[in-house]
Amino acid sequence: MTGASAAIHSICTHLFPRAKQILLSSDSEAVVPHPQEPQNLDDSSPASQFSLVYWPHQCEVIRDRIEHIDWIPTTPEPLYTPTGLEMTPPYQTPDKGTLIYLGEEANKNSCFMYSQVRGLCPLKQILHQKGDNTLIFEARFESGNLQKVVKVNEFEYQLTLRTDLYTSRHTQWYYFQVSNMQAGMPYRFTIVNFTRRNSLYKCGLRPLLYSEADAKKHKVGWRRTGNEIKYYKNNAGQGGRQYFSLTWTFQFPHDGDTCYFAHCYPYTYSNLQEYLVAISKDPVKSKFCKIHILCHSLAGNIVYVLTITNPSQSGKGTKRKAVILTARVHPGETNSSWIMKGFLDYILGNSGKAQVLRDNFVFKVVPMLNPDGVIVGNHRCSLTGQDLNRKYRSNVKKCYPSIWYTRNMIKRVMGERDVFLYCDIHGHNRKQNVFMYGCERKQQGKAPYAHPRVFPLLLSKSCPDKFSFPDCRFRVRKSKEGTGRVVMWKMGINNSYTLEASICGSKLGCRRSTHFDMKDLESIGQHFCDALLNYCVHNKEEHEKVVKQQARVNSKVLNSDVLGWDS
Incomplete structure (x- = not known):
């Protein structure tokens, strides 16, 4: 441990002592003090029932659980058009x-x-x-x-x-x-x-x-x-x-x-647990989707990891490449959870395309990196008061367990098989459309299959009314060196991305000036799978065609960061 890391660890040990987690007795609502060491497990314990939800001790929480039905409007909902007569009420003491x-x-x-x-x-x-x-x-x-x-x-x-x-x-x-x-x-x-x-x-x-x-x-x-x-x-x-x-x-x-x-469609930690319990109890899905505990958060909430792949014949499974997806590192970006749900619905489905993907890849999925922040209603931070998407270079496991264990899990996977693609899913509060941030060296190799712009362009072809390739960026800025995308790229994953979806809506085609609804967000996850399927076919001619097409797009626009910041 370096001197700086040791100093940070010392500070964190003082500020974040081992959490004393108070559990409810199963026989009554009395408080039963029950100290628990957070189980820093990696792909070990199955999740087949609801886990208790832990809050910071000073948070007041009503006992009623809030639930909402899913509903999709019959037509896309238009954006608001200003009249110029809007009032600006002053702040009142x-x-x-x-x-x-x-x-x-x-x-x-x-x-x-x-x-x-x-x-x-x-x-x-x-x-x-x-x-x-x-x-x-x-x-x-x-x-x-x-x-x-x-x-x-x-x-x-x-x-x-x-x-x-x-x-x-x-x-x-x-x-x-x-x-x-x-x-x-x-x-x-x-x-x-x-x-x-x-x-x-x-x-x-x-x-x-x-x-x-x-x-x-x-x-x-x-x-x-x-x-x-x-x-x-x-x-x-x-x-x-x-x-x-x-x-x-x-x-x-x-x-x-x-x-x-x-602000956006809520997706809570309990929503995620309900979804995962349904998968674990499904006699078909549970055969190729294994749900485990990656680690526990600072407050003691479970961070789940899913391993999705079809059962393989003896000796053939090790040849499958890995695809790694994460979401909800920023709690207020709830649309990322709906995209993740769309991805999981697709990849766990019984379609021929889903079967092909599960035959060709091992998927590692961390659907909610920051459960504590989600639970308490934070917008960006964990209970450390820090942005976890700037901590992927940190070795302070105690303060940032979900990040440390995710990075460690990815390192282990890279030792077992090639990692074809990594993607961290986010929401964007200042730009419209769906787009991606990738990582590109100044002298990028000419092999089309290794080109980081291929996958985003394939996704734009699969989803032309929502995904904007011209909004994508591939420059690696110094201020983003602690993000998951850049750290995984430097670890050797060439196709390392941040997927950004607007909190608002689209400016493209027939969806111009309309809001994204839950179905739209879920469809992004489904189109992600389609693009991945197109990419994994190893069609060299198609890939060369894609690279030539993207080369015609103005490189100054593609590499400019003036329109916004990435997550």
Whole structure:
């Protein structure tokens, strides 16, 4: 261990002592202290039932589990078109209104200390007084994020998001519940503490709304909502920091309903566990998909790894190349989980194409790299307050276990077989379309099969109304050297990518100026498989044709990073 690594390890040992995880007794709801050493296992223990969900000890969590139905609109939902008449409500200090919701002060501690299962921290008294028409807000559930709500007037509310735990930054993701509403009235919500100057809300992105009444009566789920949408710099800046507001107006569909608002389609840790349990109990899928514990997170939550391949004849399995996919290193990029679900649905299916892929590859999949961040409703960080996608060079296993064990697993796989492709799936909050970041040396080899631009171009051909090859980038910037994509490339994986999907929608073809829905996101994972199948055929003539086609695209556009940053 280097001197720098030793110093970091010492700091982490002080800040993040061994988690004391408090388990619920199976016989009662009493708290049973039960210290557990996080099981740093690698492909060892099967996952066939729900694991308990662990939270930082100071987090208040309601006992009800929030569930939503899946629903796809019959036609793509259009982006919002500004009228030029949108209002820009100023930031109101709390004394100018009525404080009606105040989340737990989880950030009053400077670092994570220990975890416990949900529902064990006593809830504070609700500020709302029954008997009036004030909205009731709640966000103390998985992936929820809301710190404070001030009622400005009868139908106008000012919302403040909670920053990522143990940081003072990263406000983008939101997900909260509202009840006690009146149907048809002109409500206005204004979120006042965004920190990024640029936002897809400036490009027509609309918030998501879910109505429990509509889900129950009409089987309608998440849909876009909002008028008079405006994203703008506000007057709340202090200490040199600038803040930006998102405001929108809307009407609730039903009296006395329970509704939810979200930045993107939620996909929680419990959603993932439910999906994996179904796979493990499927008599067919469980034969070629093995689910194991890669490691435990800082809070003690399981990080799963899936191994997917068809049973091989004796001695032939070692010749299969590996494909490695990861997702959800950034908790607020929930669309990455829907893409991953689409990929898994396809590769675990019974189609001839899925069979061919499972015959030709061994897939290693880590579907949720940052379960702690997902659970607490963070946008970007883990419970260390750090961006895990900058820690792939770190040797500090205790602070960044999912990253350390993922990298270690990949190293082990590389010792056993060739790794054909690595891809980390993300969401993008400043650009539209789907695109990829790859890694390319200045003097890239001429072999078409080894060219890192081939796979993205094949994916663009498979998905022309969503995936934009001209938006792809292949420059390796110094600031990205700690990312999974660059570290895996330097470890020797030539086809090493970040797949980025806009939180908003597409600017291409018939999908121009429309939002992505859950089906669109899942289809990206399916098209990924199609492109992989086309690539693995080893059609040299087709690959040479692809390389020649991409060479005609303006290289200055392809290698420019001025349009945005990668994850």
